[in-house]
Amino acid sequence: MGARRTEGAGIFAMTIHSTHPFADAEPDPARRFRGRVGGAVTLWTAGDDAERAGLTVSSHMVALGSEPTVLALLDPDSDLLEVLRETGRGVVQLLSWADRQLAEAFAGTAPAPGGPFRQAAFVATPYGPRLGSAATWAGVRLAGEREVGWSVEVAAVLEHVELGPDEAGDDPLLHRRGRFHRATP
Known part of the structure; x- marks a missing residue:
C-alpha cells in the first residue's frame, strides 16, 4: 500500500493511477501468497x-x-522513509476498524483533502506525530535498514510503549487479500 505524497508548507500532491497496478493476466503467485498472510494495520508517522x-x-x-x-x-519512495531517516525516530500506532478511512488516506488510495494529517487529530510527541485516538502506540528509534525485494526493511527499536486498555484493542483493523477486515469475535 502506498503512494508518493508530499506534505509540508501547505503543499500536497498525490498520484493515483487510472488502472489497477496489479491487474496482470497472470497474477504474481508471491503477491497472492503475501495477500493471504494478512495482519494488523499500523500507521507509521x-x-x-x-x-x-x-x-x-x-x-x-x-x-x-x-x-x-x-x-x-x-x-523506498515514501516520504515516511525519508523523514524517518532524517529524524531517526517515529511513531507506530495500531489502527482500529474506525480508522479504515484514515488508513486509506495514508496509503494514498483515497482522497485526503488538505493531506492525510488533516483527516484526524494528531498529538506531538518526542518521536513524531501520534494519532490522538490511538490507544496503543510505540515511539521508535531507527536502528537499521536494508533493501529487501522492492521494499526497504527497517529495524526500529521500541523505546516507548503505551498500551491502551484491552477492550480498546478489541476492534483492530486487519488487512488481507487487498482489503481491510474486522476481527471476528
Missing part, C-alpha cells in the same frame, strides 16, 4: 509540524530481545 510524513503499514513484526524491535517493510 515521523517528523514535526514543519515536516511530517506517514504511511499505512501492514507488513511488520515485533522481535523481542534486550532491545525489542519492530521490523517493517516500507516503500
Whole structure:
C-alpha cells in the first residue's frame, strides 16, 4: 500500500493511477501468497509540524530481545522513509476498524483533502506525530535498514510503549487479500 505524497508548507500532491497496478493476466503467485498472510494495520508517522510524513503499514513484526524491535517493510519512495531517516525516530500506532478511512488516506488510495494529517487529530510527541485516538502506540528509534525485494526493511527499536486498555484493542483493523477486515469475535 502506498503512494508518493508530499506534505509540508501547505503543499500536497498525490498520484493515483487510472488502472489497477496489479491487474496482470497472470497474477504474481508471491503477491497472492503475501495477500493471504494478512495482519494488523499500523500507521507509521515521523517528523514535526514543519515536516511530517506517514504511511499505512501492514507488513511488520515485533522481535523481542534486550532491545525489542519492530521490523517493517516500507516503500523506498515514501516520504515516511525519508523523514524517518532524517529524524531517526517515529511513531507506530495500531489502527482500529474506525480508522479504515484514515488508513486509506495514508496509503494514498483515497482522497485526503488538505493531506492525510488533516483527516484526524494528531498529538506531538518526542518521536513524531501520534494519532490522538490511538490507544496503543510505540515511539521508535531507527536502528537499521536494508533493501529487501522492492521494499526497504527497517529495524526500529521500541523505546516507548503505551498500551491502551484491552477492550480498546478489541476492534483492530486487519488487512488481507487487498482489503481491510474486522476481527471476528
